[in-house]
Amino acid sequence: MQRRNLLFFPRSITNTSLNFTSTASSPSASLLLDSYCETNPHVDLYSNNRAIDSLIKSGSLASALHLFEKMPIRDVVTWNLLINGYRQHELPKQAFQYYSEMVFQGIRESSSTFSSVLSVCSNAGLHQEAIQVHSRVIFLGFSSNLYVAGSLVDLYMQMGDCDTALRLFSNLPRRNLAICNLVLRGFCELSRSEWLFTMYSAMKEECVKPNGLTFCYLIRGCGNGRFCDEGKQLHCHAIKVGWVEANLFAANALVDFYCVCGNLIDAKKSFEAIRDEDVISWNSIVSVFAASGLLSDALELFARMQSWGKKPSIRSFVGFLNAAIGCDNIIFGKQIQSHVVKLGFAPGSVHVESALINMYGKCGDIKSSVSVFESVPERTLEICNSLMSSLLHCGIVEDVLELFGLMVDEGIGVDEVTLSTSLKASLVSAFGSLACCRLLHCCAIKSGFEFDTAVSCSLIDAYSKYGHVELSHQIFEQLHSPNAICFTSIINGYARNGMGREGLEMLEIMAKQGLKPDRVTFLCALTGCSHSGLVEEGRSVFNSMKSIHGIHPDQQHYSCMVDLLGRAGLLDEAEGLLKHAPAKSDSVMWSSLLQSCRIHGDTIVGRRAAKVLMELEPEDPATYLQASSFYSEIGELEISMQIREIAIARRMKREMGHSLIEVNSHS
Template identity: 55%
Template sequence: MRSKKLVNLTRAISTIACKNNPTTIPLTSLQLDTYIQPSDRDTIYSYNKAIDYQVKYGSLSYAHQLFDEMIVRDVVTWNAMISGYNKCGFFEEAVWLYRQMVVEGVCESSSTFSTVLSVCCNAGWCRRGLEVFSRAVVLGFGLNVFVVSAVISVYMGMNFFDVGFRLFSGLSERKLAVWNLVLRGCCDSGRSRELFGVFRSMGEEGVRGNALTFCYMIRGCGNDELVEEGKQVHCHVVKNGWCEVNIFVKNALVDFYSACGCLLDAEKSFVVISPKDLISWNSMVSAYGNGGLIFEALEIFSKMQYWGKKPSVRSFVGLLTLCREEKNIVLGNQIHCFVKKTGFDVGSAYVQSALIDMYGKCGEIETSVSIFQGDHEISLESCNSMMTSLLQYDMFDDVVELFAMMLAKGIRFDEVSISTTLKALSLSNCASLMGFLMLHCCVIKSGFVINSAVSCSLIDAYSRSGHVKCSHQIFEELPSVNVVSFTSIINAYARNGMGMQGLGMLKEMTEKDVKPDKVTFLCVLNGCNHSGLVEEGKMVFDLMKTVYNIPPDLKHYSCMVDLFGRAGLLEDAEELLKQAPRKDDSVLWSSLLRSCRIHRNEDVGRRVTTILMDLEPEDPEIWLQASNFYAEIGEFETSSHIREVAVARKMRLDIGNSLIETRGHL
């Protein structure tokens, strides 16, 4: 008997399929009768053939109608329907069909397992995928190359790259498709440098790469901005002739040079593409957009239309992203008008999301909200853009409320949604341990607990509310650690004045061969600063310069100046400031002067005051700070003279405003 759940979906599926494939015309009942002859209408083969045709052209509701008519179904029938639901994005329904297939006693094939595992990978269901793979092993498909390839894709999609690679290493037969799968996993999991090791192993086994192989290689180099390595791949591509015959490789090269900031090379790669397809033009628009070249981006956008290439989603998203980065609301309004004219303001969730994001980042949050509320089909992308825009304006409660609305309406969420909500909740006045625990349960239930970004957001959220033990527990339960997760837990300790624990984590990083970066060292120094660990702070500051060859920036110097200032080591702080990359930063010198006032250090204070007044001769706040310093050390004449000079120069401080909101009681 047909499921009510699937019955209610058939009309929606048919509508979506026709929208996504406007040229597709589903078969009518009369055409179905023609397609399946009356003489063999009861045969499974004929039905399977018709179902496959309907699924192929996106008519899922008609395929299910045929499926319901069948008295006897074989494994091919079930596979076709499961594959159809997977292609249309109805993952729950695809898994439900698989369960019904098992209940009815139909034995799976290798195609069944690979399709269902693909569903689990696309939906992000790691646990379900492992359950399906366990059943495949029990039924003797554990060594089947198609099934193992599918489960490798599941593991890599869930960031368990090492587990997936071990499965791959155990395969007796490794064809090109499986190698490409591993290369894609390297790209998606941020292991671009491992691409070359995999590629060498591939050559040693006598497997020759195809266009897709080199597309992954080029994309991986672009992800980590490996310019020299990418140029070597480019040479290899040219040598093997792929640049002449495959336009996808050509477009990938444009994207690579664009991602690495090599606009001249991107232009050269674009010019040699002939004939150029829509992706080629879009790549160049995005390249100029990412480089902040407004006029060049608009020029290539205009040429694209001149040559008969209609703008696509990527073109508009690239231009709107450029407007967002440049805070160019005028151009953003013009692009918005063009979007409306071409109809992309209704049909594309990505364009809607880019519009919301652009207006939000350009300071027009009301317009962002208006676009979001006018969206008839609220999508994950538009929700994420709206949440990040609201977060930028400190509208924390609205972010949490929007996430609750997503849950109530059954809108799928991702790591961006959860991370944004966690940050908003941690900064909200309504933050509570119960709220964090509820979100944490939601993370576990949805399977995002293994996601590095979400785990780091949980660590940060718990630490902001003072629950460092919870942060530490999450860190300990991470399946794999990297520099981001280590930095998050170190920052959690630093925020709560636990500098020694942060130093212990830095030591653990070195023991696990995880290289700290600038942000890591800044968090460690903050922890030393809040805990008063002067000698340890000196050691860490020297360590980043001598051992890791990381040049300190102004934030690191600011942290060290504050650390010395708190400890009263003002001469050391002054000497350190003279070594800073920017010796004319008034903020750092002003911080040192405040420390001089606290510790009553007249000698250093006089020198710092002179430097500050030379750096900011027109800043009234600096002159007021200098006047107050001399007044505090008893030199009232000098203090009065500084104030008189400030008045003569017509310096004035902006008058502060305060707002007190009272709530009346009846």
């Protein structure tokens, strides 16, 4: 055992026969030690490392770098300190450059090196660089190190590659609480709530005791997945082990969970169980009630909060501004802005200013939105993204693309929100093109966001719109762990290009992977069936919505089925289905049925459809003209002329009901 310990000391020491314990008071031993320290540069190395550490902790990164460059000898600790210093100062590219230089100079990494560098790559989105670092981890044999493995798991979770993260996690010889919590957090952020309980059960089997953070992730995941019953069970367990009282974040997570599940009564009970002196819980409940559209309750709590002497936070005001968007109440939004200015949160608060830009834009007042943007002292990425989203909402798509160019030119940078919004704008812009889509795709690759869910889905939509569905499929295949939204995008891409059968195959793969399709997914699949003439498959998908997935078809799903059956000439079945639709008085569906009757020459169903259509829209001349054309095509010219005369009369009545008045302001 003694010999193994000696391996950690320099060879010059281990070759001596000194006994440090027995000769501490010996003058000869003391002189020998002093002589060694004078001739050994490692003593200076140790003191310089301490000095660099102190300078970085005091915020003097430039001084630390100056000392680093003067050092004649540097070891792995020296490099680790500098890399970590750049990481703490949010300078990821410089941190990675010094890591590259360290490897180039032949300095062997330690576990601390890998943890710091992987954290840098993860936070900065340097995914390609991170994969290279992972190769070094494997080459140097650090794969089983818990700290390094934890950084790798966190990295791949943030990249959206659940499969690789779980494979690394499973291959570890043992798992601790920190790594388990990283996996749980990844499941929450990637909306893989259904995997949370499998992980929680595995923790119990391996006797890994959960803490308050564990319950925070579990409860948050239950809210994301709308697992209300499971969340209540977790609540009971958290009370039993004492985490609700001991951990404020767990208590606040319960408030958010019940609000997300629509159980605001239990949300308020959970809030009232928290001690009154906690300002976080006050801001949490106020913002959640505001976000739920319960303005009166939110304002009452807001008043109570201030009467208790608790200062509202940015989160509360952002919640109120989002509530103004939800109820399209710009006057209320302006009142919140006045209160924000009064309390001194704006200008200067990026979150509040972003919320204000967003509020005005989503309420249709784009001039005020631009005015807030222009008054901001510093244009940050978040501020620009808010204006970009507002411009897109108001249909000013050319300015979205112009703003994107401005952000690149001024060095503001781009993120997944910027790229996704710009791609959506390019789809409806007059200047949008396949070339524009490719340019934005290149930007996504260069900035490291090509695997982001929102960006990938926008690219899938863009390429499929321009007819390049093979590129959409290629992007989808490159995703490590596609979620339900990604599957919906590719199914929609296939439907748009008349490839309904391929869309159904994707729907089947989606189900096998345990992902739950939603209303939009089914609508895209049915659209694909309609465009491809897949009648039996469309019936199967439509019937499975309610019987298997518990989703009641809405008006759009019925309309799609009526269109599918009408195209196939199954007009009696289409009419029967239409009569059972939730919105039986929908004129669009009856119009679609009448059009199918004209194509297939079905006079019996066509007469009934024409009659219903005219009854539904008695004041719309277009419905009469459609009915008139139908009767003309089946040879009943007299009825056709009578209906056409009614249509002309309706049109004249509508035109006479409008007048143009010019006011001469100079008279």
